Structures are given as structure tokens and as C-alpha cells.
């Protein structure tokens with residue numbers, strides 16, 4: 577029901593084709609890794625999915641609808657694109673309160689999501705003092721505010737230390753186990769190998785391979801599989 581679909585998505589910027597005829601999907605109950613090197617087109621595709629960039633052609637759908645056709649987006653799709661959008665002079669709690677007020681979400685959800693991302697002990701602190709890892713967690717809290725069935729995360733592991741990365745892995749697994757659709761981008765193939773069920777690998781905007789982690793790696797490491805596919809292509 578809450579499947580994410582890229583259907584022939586193309587996004588061009590002048591002379592750069594950032595996303596080139598992408599066909600791929602992410603399914604409920606699974607963590608799908610959206611992988612590829614720097615500049616592969618991951619963020620551009622996710623921005624199109626979330627209605628933040630207009631595709632040149634093709635489409636991207638969530639539960640069969642474009643993002644713009646979703647009546648209550650925060651309640652259906654949680655997104656983490658970057659963690660710089662907080663007002664530093666407000667506390668974590670106050671930042672979330674603004675978002676709740678704007679989207680009709682009950683304030684009682686604030687404490688719940690701050691506990692989920694383990695920021696409960698710093699909820700009264702101004703976010704200008706937050707580390708990058710704390711900001712990433714706060715972004716995850718924002719994404720969870722509306723208790724959405726779909727989560728779209730662009731490089732959520734950025735800035736997390738090894739303990740944070742292990743925490744994120746379990747966090748995403750719990751969300752998927754609740755039946756949610758999790759689409760998570762990363763350029764760190766080695767790390768994602770232990771996190772995801774399915775992979776979509778792109779390079780220069782084009783699909784390199786998609787499938788379950790077992791289908792794609794065939795017993796090798798994800799890095800090795802990627803190198804073979806790209807160099808062999």
C-alpha cells in the first residue's frame with residue numbers, strides 16, 4: 577500500500593542528467609538502501625520523490641500518488657533530507673512544537689519521538705549546541721512526528737559515531753518490522769550491507785542494479801559487487 581515507486585524518473589540540470597530513467601521501488605516492511613557514489617543522483621531522486629524538485633520526465637509515487645497529491649504529508653511520509661534546518665536559539669522541544677502546530681500534530685507526540693531517538697535528556701537544550709549526530713537524531717524525530725508509514729532518509733548516518741550507526745541500524749529495523757517502508761540513501765556501501773534488505777544502486781543517474789541484498793551481492797561484499805558491476809559494465 578505504501579510502496580515507493582520511481583517510474584522512468586529523469587531529472588536534468590542544464591548539461592547534467594542527475595537522474596537518468598530510474599525505475600525502482602521500495603516496499604513496506606523492508607529497508608531499501610538507495611546507494612551510489614557521491615554525485616550519483618541519490619539526493620536529486622529523493623528530492624523529486626518529496627516534491628522538492630520537478631522531474632524533467634517520468635514520475636515518482638508513494639502509495640500510487642505523487643507527493644503533491646498526499647493530503648497530510650507529515651502523517652504519511654517522514655523525511656530526513658538534511659539536519660541544518662533547526663532554529664538554533666530554540667530548544668529541541670520548541671523546534672518540534674512549531675512543526676506540530678503547522679501540521680496539526682498533537683504536542684504529546686513530541687516527548688514520544690524525542691524518547692525514540694534518545695534525545696529525551698536534552699529536549700530542553702537549545703539546538704545550536706547540538707552536535708551533528710544530535711541534529712541527525714532530531715531530524716529523525718521530526719520525520720517520526722506524524723507516525724508515518726513511509727520514511728525517506730537521505731544519508732541519515734552522516735555524523736553518527738560507530739555506536740550511533742549501530743543504534744540507527746536497530747532503529748530502522750524496528751520501523752521496518754512495524755510494516756513501514758524505509759528508503760535510506762548512503763554512499764557508504766560497506767556500512768549499508770548490514771542495514772538493508774533490498775538495494776537500489778545507481779551511478780551517474782542510472783540504475784546499476786536492484787534486488788535483495790543476497791541477489792545483488794551473491795556472497796560477496798556490496799563494495800565488491802558494485803565494483804564488478806560498474807567496472808564490468
Ligand SMILES: Nc1ncnc2c1ncn2[C@@H]1O[C@H](COP(=O)(O)OP(=O)(O)OP(=O)(O)O)[C@@H](O)[C@H]1O
Pocket residue numbers: 589592593594612613614615616617618619620621762763
Ligand atoms: N540544483 C542543482 N543544480 C545543478 N546541478 C545539480 C543540482 N543538484 C544536483 N546537481 C548535480 O546532479 C548530480 C547528482 O547530484 P546529487 O546531489 O543528487 O548526488 P548524490 O548521489 O546525492 O551525491 P552525494 O553522495 O554526494 O550526496 C551531480 O552531478 C550534481 O552536481
Ligand SMILES: [Mg+2]
Pocket residue numbers: 618619620730
Ligand atoms: Mg546526496
